[in-house]
Amino acid sequence: xKPKLSNGGVLLYRSLSASMAAPRSGAVEAGNGSVxxxxxxxxxxxxxxxIYDLAGDSPTGKKGKAGDGMKFPLSRWEVTVGxxxxxxxxxxxxxxxxxxxxxxxxKLKFPRTLSDLRMLKEHLATYAKVYPAKFILGYCSTxxxxxxxMIPGTIFMSLLAGAxxxxxxxxxxxxxxxxAGASSCFFLSKLIGRPIVNxxxxxxxxxxxxxxxxxxxxxxxxxxxxxxxxxLPNLFINLASPIVDIPFHIFFLATVIGLIPASYITVRxxxxxxxxxxxxxxxxxxxxSVLFLIGSVAIFPTLLKRxxxxx
Numbered sequence: 001x002k003p004k005l006s007n008g009g010v011l012l013y014r015s016l017s018a019s020m021a022a023p024r025s026g027a028v029e030a031g032n033g034s035v036x037x038x039x040x041x042x043x044x045x046x047x048x049x050x051i052y053d054l055a056g057d058s059p060t061g062k063k064g065k066a067g068d069g070m071k072f073p074l075s076r077w078e079v080t081v082g083x084x085x086x087x088x089x090x091x092x093x094x095x096x097x098x099x100x101x102x103x104x105x106x107k108l109k110f111p112r113t114l115s116d117l118r119m120l121k122e123h124l125a126t127y128a129k130v131y132p133a134k135f136i137l138g139y140c141s142t143x144x145x146x147x148x149x150m151i152p153g154t155i156f157m158s159l160l161a162g163a164x165x166x167x168x169x170x171x172x173x174x175x176x177x178x179x180a181g182a183s184s185c186f187f188l189s190k191l192i193g194r195p196i197v198n199x200x201x202x203x204x205x206x207x208x209x210x211x212x213x214x215x216x217x218x219x220x221x222x223x224x225x226x227x228x229x230x231x232l233p234n235l236f237i238n239l240a241s242p243i244v245d246i247p248f249h250i251f252f253l254a255t256v257i258g259l260i261p262a263s264y265i266t267v268r269x270x271x272x273x274x275x276x277x278x279x280x281x282x283x284x285x286x287x288x289s290v291l292f293l294i295g296s297v298a299i300f301p302t303l304l305k306r307x308x309x310x311x
Contacts, residue, residue, distance in 0.1 A: 073195035073196055073198065073199040074192060074195055074196070075195075078191070078192040078195070081191055081192055082188075082191075082192050085188060085191075086149060089145055089148060089149070090145075092141070093141050093142070093145050096137060096138060096141050097138065099134070100131075100134055100138055101130075101131050101134060108120070108123070110153065111153070111156040111160075112153070112156075114273070114276060114277075114278070114279065116156075117156050117159060117160060117163075117273065118273055118274065120160065121160060121163045121164065121273060124160075124164065125164060128164050128165075136173070139157070139160075139161070139173070139177075140173065140176070140177050140180075142157070143157050143173075143174075143177035143178070143181060144177050144180045144181040144184065145181075146181065147177065147178060147180070147181020147182060147184070147185060148181050148184035148185050148188065149185075150185065150235055150238075150239075154178070154181075155266060155279060155282075157174075157177075158170075158174045158178075158263060158266040158267060158270070159266060159267075159269060159270040159273060159276075160270065161173050161174050161267055161270060162266065162267035162268060162269065162270020162271050162273075163270040163271065163273045164270075166271070167264070167267055167268055167271065170267040170270065171260070171263055171264055171267045174259075174263045174266070174267055175256065175259055175260055175263050178255070178259050178263065179252065179255045179256050179259065182234070182238045182251075182255050183248075183251075183252060183255070185238040185239065186238055186241055186242055186248065186251055187242070189238065189239045189240075189241075189242050189243065190242035193239050193240075193242065193243060194243050196239065197236075197239050197240050197243055201236060201240075204232075204236065204240075205240055205243065205244075208232070208236075208240050208244055209243075209244045212244045212245075212246065219246065219247075219250050220250050220253060220254060221298050221299050221300075222299060223237075223246065223250055223251065223254035223258070224254050224257060224258045224295070224298035224299070225258075225295040225296075225298045225299040226254070226258070226295075227254050227255060227257070227258020227259055228258045228261055228262070228291055228294050228295040228298060229291050229292050229294075229295035230283070230288070230291070231295075258298075261290075261291055261294055262291065265282060265283075265287060266282060269282055
């Protein structure tokens with residue numbers, strides 16, 4: 001004999017049955033580059049990420065709304081790992097600075113403007129000549145630290161390299177440090193980056209994942225195109241690459257080779273630091289056109305293969 005349910009029990013039973021019968025679809029089909037998401041899940045994601053103002057940061061051009069009540073994306077373990085890695089890098093950087101020769105630290109100021117950079121260059125020029133090895137060690141460790149933890153201002157460090165070391169030596173140092181810092185950021189994101197990227201750039205991540213899935217056979221060419229051109233920010237590429245399963249050797253090669261054109265432009269500008277009026281002057285229309293031309297050469301084999309497939 002079945003027990004009789006009250007009206008409230010009947011409603012509860014029906015709601016539970018409906019929720020259990022609802023389809024759950026959230027698989028990403030990497031083989032053909034299509035991303036299939038359940039309607040309910042997609043709406044939930046839009047509601048969650050819509051409260052953030054991405055200011056046109058996604059390829060879809062949607063802008064979020066500011067709001068409260070969003071859950072912090074990292075777990076306690078991930079926060080602990082992030083703080084631990086930051087402390088290890090910080091202690092290492094501090095130890096390097098403690099071994100540096102004495103200097104007038106009152107004049108040392110991290111540059112935020114070109115005028116700050118010019119003053120720093122005048123102060124460090126003599127120091128770099130007297131203690132070249134130790135200065136290079138301090139410069140490299142600072143650059144890699146900033147690149148690893150996504151601290152803004154590496155463009156000033158690149159200009160400083162050109163002003164102090166010239167084009168050839170400065171270019172080598174910038175590419176080396178930028179690659180080392182990007183690699184550190186890659187592995188850090190592999191540990192704790194997935195929730196952060198999903199939190200900040202959900203639309204852009206889905207777009208990036210779909211594009212990577214379509215170009216698996218020519219992934220190096222596509223990554224070179226992204227590194228050479230300002231299509232996607234380097235910060236996003238560093239964080240999202242391990243999440244979309246880009247192999248590290250592809251990431252590394254694309255970073256080493258792809259950063260050379262833009263680094264050359266920045267380092268060369270450092271030679272005429274006194275004539276530079278704004279950082280925005282580094283990448284005018286002519287410069288961007290050259291970068292996109294170089295990037296087009298890198299991605300041309302991919303486009304040619306796709307044309308043959310369609311034929």
